[in-house]
Amino acid sequence: MTNAKTGIIAGVAVLTLGIVSLIISFDYGYYSEIGPGPGFFPVWISGILIVLAILYIIENLRGKNVSSEEWPAGQSLKQVLFIIMSLLVFFVLFLLAGYIVAGIVFLSMVFWKEYKWYVAVLLSAGITLIFYVLFNHLLKVHLPIGGMLF
Amino acid sequence: MKQMGSLLKKKNLLVLISILLLLLSACSNNEAKGNAEEPALDYPKKPIQLIVPFAAGGSTDIGARILEKYLPQYLEGAKIVVVNKPGGSGTVALSDLYASKADGYTLALTTHRAVAMQPLYGKTKYSHDSFQPIAKVFGNQQILVVRGDAPWKTFEDWFDYVKNNPGQFTFGVAGGIGSGSHLPMAELERLAGIKVKPVPFEGTSPAITALLGGHVDGVILQPSDAKAMIESGELRAIFNAASTPVPYFPDIPLLKDKGYDIAYDSNTSLLAPKGVPQEIIEKLQEAVKKTLEDPAVIAEFEKVNLQIQPGDDKSVQKELDEENRRSKEILTELGLIK
Amino acid sequence: MIDSLFSLLEGFLVALTWQNLLYCFIGVMLGMIIGILPGLGPVSGTALLIPITFGMEPVSAIIMLSGIFYGSMYGGTITSVLVNVPGEAASVITCIDGYEMTKQGRAGTALGVAAIGSFIGGIVAVMVLTFVGPFLSSVALKFGPPEFFSIMLLGMLMIVALMGKSLIRGLIAAFIGLLLSMVGQDIVSGEYRFTFNSFHLMEGIDFAVMAMGLFGISEILINAENPARVGKPPKVKGLLPRREEWPSTLKAVGRGTGIGMILGLIPGANSIIASTFSYILEKKVSKDPSRFGKGAIEGVAGPETANNAHSGAALIPLFSLGLPSSPTMAVILGAFIMHGLTPGPTLFTNNPDFVWGLIASMFIGNVMLLILNLPLVGMWAKIAMVPYKLLFPIILMVIFLGTYSLNGSLWDVGMMMVFGIIGYIMKKLDIPISAMIVTFILGSQLESSMLQSLSISTEGFLIFFLRPISTVIMLITIVVFAMSIYSTIKNKRSNLEADVEI
Known part of the structure; x- marks a missing residue:
């Protein structure tokens, strides 16, 4: 996929955002008898965003001002997706099984390739517990140990 | 925020952190000395x-x-x-x-x-x-204050001005249009047939800032928020919209004494x-x-x-x-x- | 003038008692810790600790609270520089060049310069303002809603115009930031906007959630593409700038002090405006603006100085007028009143020992920050030496837990992760993230100042051009905007402007 194409997709996304927020904004009073109402700003912001999105799409269609950043492919893409996925695993396990399990699994996942398996697990358990003590005991921020599962 | x-x-x-600090400082004298009422x-x-x-x-x-x-x-x-x-x-x-x-x-x-x-x-x-x-x-009460150097010395001065200059007098209301500090003035407008302009502010402090800078002509506020400034003459109270006088400023005229049935406590x-x-x-x-x-x-x-x-x-x-x-x-x- | 000097000396007698020194030290230390923790910033820090001051003497209490305030401002810098996560709003700008310096193995220098700049900015602001502040603060009152609106508009536009490769992309980021700042309850009318009936959105989006995602997570995703590129960080090369960098660094510190001081005097001007203007000024006066965004030392020195000078100066309107100029100051004002002190014109005459004691303690507090930090900087900088493969999972974990600890809610964590992915996509599309976060921070104030201006105005939008200060700022804004459009049309932008990739 070329960068211009991704630019167009992003432009359409921003355009959609602008249109949706413009529609929502009309629900808030645009003008009250005393002055501009709560809808005044959102309407203008959404409106300008729509114009900007269209200009942005046009720029990309003409191939002008296209981002020079490369989108990741192959191995790089896999690595980015892997981090996003491991964060999601952390999130879901945190909800289901609490912090300790989630933390160890998450860290082991990201350490797996870099360290021998037992180093990875020990390192993960160590770091997870240090943070547990830091947050629960020093900062008194309660991190759940159990989750929805047990 | x-x-x-x-x-x-x-x-x-x-x-x-408070425990830490209590340990660190020997000078804290704020230990709760309660007496058990209902131990159950x-x-x-x-x-x-x-x-x-x-x-x-x-x-x-x-x-x-x-x-x-x-x-x-x-x-x-x-x-x-x-x-x-x-x-x-x-x-x-x-x-x-x-x-x-x-x-x-x-x-x-x-x-x-x-x-x-x-x-x-x-x-x-x-x-x-x-x-x-x-x-x-x-x-508490609610009063209208103006700057100390404003031309209006009394309620009557001010009232003549707003009566003759509809829509000219701007006043800051903490909390926005239609909020509690807007209502007394809104009702006075209706009862007295005057027209003034409310300007919404997030709170009393920004409203006083704008008043001192001359960006609005008045502010409706609680007298305790501006006591020092009224005493020093930087601000002047015009009327009191409550049902009771301000204990430390008994001279601020009550709107109800001026013949308007307004009492916002x-x-x-x-x-x-x-x-x-x-x-x-x-x-x-x-x-x-x-x-x-x-x-x-x-x-x-x-x-x-x-x-x-x-x-x-x-x-x-x-x-x-x-x-x-x-x-x-x-x-x-x-x-x-x- | 001489009187003030004597009063100041007496103030030192108050501040130099062992008790007050201890409180000052505790305040500064706590402040630093609060600043380093992701999520906690100066406002929450001071507010959290107010109740602890109950049993104290008023002077000690205020000395400690102010210590927390400027300590946390500095602490926020540390995470911005080391891991690209701004600890508080004013450090957003520091991330741009500070983190680049860390990548080049110059974390120590970035932190050292920030410490020195903060020290000079803080001290000079307090010193100058002690003598001329009370007079200046009444002048600063001339800044009303129209002026606020114009200066915020200018700040936002400058960020957009000078920071991205494309005006349109910058504006898109800015307007998305503004739109996000509308989420939650409108201060003026009480209307809930864009909350989709979700209770979580009623209070709006938290700055910390957004900053941790947009800056922290997205950076790690970018690095993940090419682990070899990150590799082993180069050795930390000292804490001080190179010899040839000193003159430009000190000039940046000087300019930062001036900008911070002026904006700090104006009640209501946010400290991020000070650091933004300072950054833009440094880039404009630089002989080689292309270095900005690639680890320019002035890009750290200027804004950091400006934001500390701003915090020092912000105390002056509080003392002399009784008007808090920022949310943190509002919290400190509450503490004043609780301790039976009425800030305002009478404070200098009624409680001179208090005022001068506090001013003296700010000197001492700033010295303490510097002494504490120069050795600590070496320690902080070592964090940047930890192998990346070990460091990044820990950063991810701290960001995750820091977000969770805000409200104990996974909702915030989820939102933070979404912002992380958005930040990554924005980087790929070369849409400037900092433009989005600056407009997000200033959005609600921009809106309320505009509504106030229009309520005051008898000529509608013309009010912005009928008042001298606001007219000047608006004209500058229009010129900047026109120039940006011109260079966009001519498409010279990418040659003319040095590009910052954030």
Whole structure:
């Protein structure tokens, strides 16, 4: 996929955002008898965003001002997706099984390739517990140990 | 503000740091010396969050800070944490209170207006009878102030000016259009046939800033918020929109004495969400009552120009109902609500 | 003038008691810790600790609270520089070049310069303002809603115009930031906007949630593409700038002090405006603007100085007028009143020992921060030496837990992760993230000042051009905007402007 194409997709996304927020904004009073109402700003912001999105799409269609950043492919893409996925695993396990399990699994996942398996697990358990003590005991921020599962 | 509201929930961190500090400093003399009233009731066993619907430094906030300091002496084991949640004329904070757990660990010290009047706009989930009042704590008035160098010396001067120059006089209202500080003037406009321009501000401080800078001509505020500035002559009071005179400024003319039937008091009470166990309510009422009788507390309230006005839950609810009824009439007449 | 000097000396007598020194030290230390923790910033820090000051003497209490305030301002810098996560709003700008310096192995220098700049900015602001502040603050009152609106508009536009490769992309980021700032309850009318009936959105989006995602997570995703590129960080090369960098660094510190001081005097001007203007000024006066965004030392020195000078100066309107100029100041004002002190014109005459004691303690507090930090900087900088493969999972974990600790809610964590992915996509599309976060921070104030201006005005939008200060700022804004459009049309932008990739 070329960068211009991704630019167009992003432009359409921003355009959609602008249109949706413009529609929502009309629900808030645009003008009250005393002055501009709560809808005044959102309407203008959404409106300008729509114009900007269209200009942005046009720029990309003409191939002008296209981002020079490369989108990741192959191995790089896999690595980015892997981090996003491991964060999601952390999130879901945190909800289901609490912090300790989630933390160890998450860290082991990201350490797996870099360290021998037992180093990875020990390192993960160590770091997870240090943070547990830091947050629960020093900062008194309660991190759940159990989750929805047990 | 957003950041603050959410972060303040980290009361646990606060507890930790306070313990650290108590260890570090030998000079702290603020240990709670409570006397066990009902040993059977295991309350409070964790910090009580006292929500203040307005920014730090305002009347409600200062009153809450005094309670924060003294209430624990009459409520054994209590630790009170004041949380400021300004915005939406108090509705942000009260919506939070409404949604909070009815376990006695979330209370709010709030003006009656935020409870009785704001729901009339139909944007809040709560209404004027959605809460469990605990006790009335203090009362205040609302006055119009102008700069000390303004040409209007008396109510009559000012009144002649606004009568002859419709739409020229701008005044800051803390909390926005249609809020409690807007209503007295709105009603005066209607009764006296004058026209003035309200300018919404987030709070009293920014409104006073704008007044001192000459960006607005007046501000409606509570006299305690501007006492020092009125005494030093930087600001001048034009009228008092309450039913009672200001104790320390008895000369500010009451609107009702000028022939306009306007009486907007600013009373402040302690509320809990509905459903808090009766024993906890009673324990809190007892503690508040004793706190407000403590000479040290009376002195503190006097020092910050707030007028203690004790009252029980029933009288608070009665005032809330009454204010709700009255505001509804006025707002409807003004066309602000349908 | 001489009187003030004597009063100041007496103030030192108050501040130099062992008790007050201890409180000052505790305040500064706590402040630093609060600043380093992701999520906690100066406002929450001071507010959290107010109740602890109950049993103290008023002077000690205020000395400690102010210590927390400027300590946390510095602490926020540390995470911005080391891991690209701004600890508080004013450090957003520091991330741009500070983090680049860390990548080049110059974390120590970035932190050292920030410490020195903060020290000079803080001290000079307090010193100058002690003598001329009370007079200046009444002049600063001339800043009303129209002026606020114009200066915020200018700040936002400058960020957009000078920071991205494309005006349109910058504006898109800015307007998305503005739109996000509308989420939650409107201060003026009480209306809930864009909350989709979700209770979580009623209070709006938390700055910390957004900053941790947009800056922290997205950076790690970018690095993940090419782990070899990150590799082993180069050795930390000392804490001080290179010899040839000193003159430009000190000039940046000087300019930063001036900008911070002026904006601090104006009640209501946010400290991020000070650091933004300072950054833009440094880039404009630089002989080689292309270095900005690639680890320019002035890009750290200027804004950091400006934000500390701003915090020092912000105390002056509080003392002399009783008007808090920022949310943190509002919290400190509450503490004043609680301790029976009425800030305002009478404070200097009624409680001179208090005022001068506090001013003296700010000197001492700033010295303490510097002494504490120069050795600590070496320690902080070592964090940047930890192998990346070990460091990044820990950063992810701290961001995750820091977000969770804000409200104990996974909702915030989820939102933070979404912002992380958005930040990554924005980097790929070359849409400037900092433009989005600056407009997000200033959005609600921009809106309320505009509504106030229009309520005051009898000529509608013309009010912005009928008042001298606001007219000048608006004209500058229009010129900047016109120039940006011109260079966009001519498409010279990418040659003319050095590009910052954030």
